[in-house]
Amino acid sequence: MAPPRVGGGSAGGDFTVIPLRFSNRxxxxxxxxxxxxxxxxxADQSRPRDRTLFVLNLPPYISQECVHRLFSQCGPVASVELQEKPGPSNKSETPKSKFFPGRSVQGFRVAYVVFRSPAGVKAAVSSKPREPWVLSTNEHPVETGLQKWIQDYSSSIIDAxxxxxxxxxxxxxxxQKVAELEALEEAEDGVPDEDGWVKVTRKGRRPGIPRTEAGNLRLIQREKRKRAQKELLNFYSWQHRETKREHIxxxxxxxxxxxxxxxxxRAERKFKPF
Structure with missing residues (x-):
């Protein structure tokens, strides 16, 4: 008996239907x-032509680890990429900080599963499981509902x-990087280049050198003093204008x-020549 198939997608070919159950219960x-x-x-070379499987209708609570574990039944999986909708790869850089993760995908998703060999894709598209695949097992439980909310809330609390x-x-x-850049700029001052030209700069006018944290603090304090002095001058100007208005x-x-x-x-005088 051939596996059930559904009529073609945008890239041509039919879909193979794989039943999925959340748990044994x-x-x-x-x-x-x-x-x-x-x-x-x-196209993106991260999705080889003969080793990439396209998967639709993945539930919102599924993770890359779950998809990897499910399709490992068909063969060794090299990588899994979850996306909100079909399209080119949107892999971003690894987050530089665990405190600021990227935006999580909401709702049903699609996946691109890359196998280590073409045999894995062939096994997946020709699979005909007698029983539905189980997503959450005792060895690999998947948190949903209230437990997932509690887990998400606990992970959102940041340790100061x-x-x-x-x-x-x-x-x-x-x-440290800024100090190295400043030292490099100072070392290049007065040194001729390959053509014999010497770069001449004025003190305090070197472009492209970012400020250090201490320099930023000094700049902020200087701006505060200027703003306070300006407010004081404006107050005296306002007071001067008010004094003029009262005098007028x-x-x-x-x-x-x-x-x-x-x-x-004029009304009280007795002599009125005019």
Whole structure:
């Protein structure tokens, strides 16, 4: 009896259906859809043409270790790559810090399983298991539900001491690199190049040298002093403007009072030549 197959995908060919059960106690099962991954000649070489298996309908709680363990039944697995949707490889650099992991993929996923030999792919696409594959076993349990939430929450708590140690180590390495770069720049000053030209720079005008942590702190303190001095100057300017406004208002009031006095004197005089 041939394994069940589903009509073709975008790259051509049919999918082989592999039933998958979460555990031995589960009654319901889902299905994985697998087929040989066909790539163009210009595609990523990390997915060899005859050794890569394309897998669809992977549940959200599955991990690379689970996929590796499941398909190791078909043959030795070289690598597993989980993605949110089909497409070119999006492998990124290894996270530089365990405190800032990359964004985790949510929802159902796809996988690219690379076997050590083409026989592994052939075994997977021609497999016809009598019983569904089991994802979570006693030897390799898969956490879901409340246990997974607790595990994720516990792993999200950052130890302040470890984080500070890692930051200090990073800044130490950074300052060391900056010091080496500054020493290299100073050593090159006044030294002619291959054509006999000498690079002439002004003191304090060397471009491209990043500041050290101590230099950044000095710069921040200097900016704070400038900002405080500017605020003080602005305060005195504002006070000066307010004094001028009050003086002008007083002069206008006095001018109006003098006008009223003159009008009163004109009304009271007895001799009126005009």
């Amino acid at each position: 589960s009654r319901a099962s889902r299905h994985l859809f697998v087929k040989l991954h066909r790539v163009r000649d210009t 001491g470890e984080l500070q140690t890692e930051i200090d180590q990073f800044m130490k390495q950074h300052d 208002a007083l002069l206008r009031k006095k001018f109006e009072e003098d006008k009223q006095k003159i009008a009163l004197l």
